Amino acid sequence: MARGKADSAFFDTGGKKISRQVVLPFRKSLEISIKSIRVRFFRSMITVIGLILAVAFLGFVLAGAEVASGLLHSGDPELRSVLIKSGYDLPAEPPQDGDGRVLPESVGTGAKERWIVILSLLVCTVGIVNAQLMAVTERFREIGTMKCLGALDSFVLRLFLLEAGMQGLAGAIIGAVFGAVAALLAGLFRFGAAALVWLPTGGVALAVGVAVVVGFVLSLVGVVYPAVVAARMRPVEAMRVQE
């Protein structure tokens, strides 16, 4: 005597589509994720510190290259020799073409430096995945409970992405600014006031921007796997885990 949903008054949703009957408004998800971050501030800090350091390093390298490139493009031969002395790989004289015109050149970041940056970002991503896996595991019971209350997989996923996104953005901004300031101070220390006089501000801003975006994207990449695992769990599985 089984029957379909259509015949059942119990399953009557008042004519509305059932996929619209269970909701989590964006403002509310934002509120919940901000609250979670606040309550678990210490845990969030641990997750974010690795990111801050890696992004700071990236910002430092990128902004440092900007400082050097400002000095190079000043055209002052003395600054050029200082650059060469401090390890930049440049010919003693600016390269010229056959007619004696100066060819454009750039300092760029050294190949070795680039590898170190890439490695540090990789390590940082692994660190984020690890920290997020732990953070998500700690919250299995909470996730299971939310599902019992009617949360869809997408709610759980959204909450974790929002949390990681906000943490990532904050960490990346702090790290990038920190790294750029350190690069400017280092430039000031090595090259004196000339480092600031010839500083291409647009270039430095771009360097900070790039570092922020890279950090933000990495923190989202790092949370996707743990969040998907968490969102897909059956409520019972999630709740069996002891806190």
Next chain:
Amino acid sequence: MDTGHNIVRVSEVTRTFRLGAQMVQALKGVDLSIQSGEYLSIMGPSGSGKSTLFNMIGGLDKPSSGKVYIDEVDIAQLDAYELAWLRNRKIGYIFQTFNLIQVMTALENVTLPMIFAGMSNDESVEKGLELLGLVGLRERHAHKPNELSGGQQQRVAIARSLANTPAIILADEPTGNLDLTTGEEIIALLKHLSSERGVTVISATHDHKMLAVSDRVVWIRDGRIDKIESRDQLNISVGTISSKDA
């Protein structure tokens, strides 16, 4: 109270867990019909399969074989949205371990299911406070679970289970972590909900205080239904084996 129709029907349900190479059969074929408005207790020793059955009825886990019908609709046929809707609107869950969300206040815990149901903020706060009032905790609404006693947490959980006026309340050992008097209060509260509001209460327990308020008691032993007793049978004698009135 509309009685007489099956709000829950469990048909030949088995559930097998795989533990490494070993198979554990927690349910070995359970048939059970539960009527709308009934207060039903599931009794049995530890490990007999009460929680497993509870999870099947609540749509929190899937049977290995057999079917679970809610209002004669096979819940295996519900999609993710319908299942979420069922958990959100029609069933209220109460757990032995309370399962409140630790980072949220009592009020936020109670209003969360209403938010999922699309209720506005003001409306949900008003109803949340009213429900907390019903369980006697209105003035504690701003407290986090870890600032409340076990009994108070369980009362918050009961308030939360009522958020969207469900037709069924499923309680897995609601008094398991509580002392005698607090346990009695919780039982009285559940009984009140059942008789005043016509809510179907299904409770897994090994608390004998539950017997007195139950309309029927299902005894489970080793993954099978041992016997089902209705209230008058309970009053007359304990140990009468009766077959279920299917």
